[in-house]
Amino acid sequence: MNAPFALTRKLGTLLAGLLLAGAATAADPYPSRPVTLMVPYPAGGLSDSIARAISVPLGKALGQPVIVDNLGGVSGALAAQKVLKAPADGYMLFLGSPNEVILSPLANAAVKLRAEDFRLLTQLTVNPLVMVARKDLPANSIDEIVALGKSAGGKGLTYGSVGVGSMYHLVTESMAQQTGIKLTHVPYKGGAPLLQDMGGGNVDIAILPYATNYRGIVKLVGWVGDQRSKLDSSIPAFGEGKVLKNFNQQIWAGILVKTGTPEDVAVRLHKALAEVMQDAEVRKLLEATGSEVAKTTSLGEASKLLEAETAKFRAMAKSINLQPQ
Incomplete structure (x- = not known):
């Protein structure tokens, strides 16, 4: 066997090994590395408290650490846009509400996102x-x-x-x-x-x-x-009082992912979140923030909720003639 042939064979074997390793990595079940939970406001606020109440238990349920990342600005849209710039693979979660995914683009012409860009997995709290x-x-x-x-x-x-x-x-x-x-x-x-x-x-x-x-x-x-x-x-x-009857408003917080996230990943996340939300200690931490713990819903129910909320808040923005600036 001559030297050039031996070298070529070795390179071929090495390349085949790398390809197999890559294929194995791609086939690894979700999640195979840490998951980021984006919070659209600075540390110390209500959203941050909710995120930190669930992050460690969610990490345990998923078998990988869940890292909280705070990014405030533009009514929460900076963090929302960062989520949309990431791959739709379930490694970037969003602790969102109607504020960021529905309303921010209605007021700010620079915000290039729509509620339809997100998929709601489940509500966490009603506030x-x-x-x-x-x-x-x-x-x-x-x-x-x-x-x-x-x-x-x-x-x-x-x-x-x-x-x-x-x-x-x-x-x-x-x-x-x-x-x-x-x-x-x-x-x-x-x-x-x-x-x-x-x-x-x-x-x-x-x-x-x-x-x-x-x-x-x-x-x-x-x-x-x-x-x-x-x-x-x-x-x-x-x-x-006398001046403001029938003026009922509340908001919710939930976990969303980028639309297009694989169904098996969405199902895995939903299962882990449902497990976390049944944890008595997590519920206690969420209630301690002044939040009401939301009922666990199916993925289909969560999607219908986001659709209904989107229609409601777009109508509210229209009623006060809110224009993108």
Whole structure:
């Protein structure tokens, strides 16, 4: 056997081995490496708390670590777009809500995504909305807030949200439209910096998902609905006043993946999430954030929910004439 032939044979054997190794790797069952859970807001907010409550148990259920990655900005759309730029292989999960996947493109022309780009695997939490105010604001109910806004020398009040086009932006503008109160919008990258500014007296009010850590930082004005929530029955409901009846709003958080993710991967993730959501300790952690634990649904039910929510929020944006800027 001459040297050139031997070298060629060795190279052929090596190449065949590499191809076989690659084929074996490609055939490895999902997941064969760590999974990233994208959170669309900075650390310290409600979304971050929900993600960290499930990340370790989800990693155990999947047999691979689940790494939480925070990326705030553009009403959560920066993180959503990062998920869509990644392969549809289940290694990039999104802790999302209507804010990021439905509403952000309706308000920001630079956001190039649609709800149809995502697949909802399951809801994790349902979060009633509550109006909060800076501690020294001389108003303690929705009726008093509206009266103060109308008598504030024509200036009205300032309100914060997690960004233009976020649900909290739309809901507050809808409230202003119905009550005739003048409001000035102050957008933030997330709930944590908004609460910090409100705690410092720099913003008057905000409508946000309820969280247990609000007390001591801001004043809890009222539940955005007709009835008090069992999460804190000491907080009055909007419906108890005179100016805003039948104004019921809430939001949810869930795990989404990029549309086109293989069905077997979606099924594997859904099974792991269902297992995690039955864990008593996980449920306790989620409830401790001020969230209601959502009912586990099938993949088909989750898809129908996202379709219905998309239609609802697009109609809400149209009702206040929200235009992409």
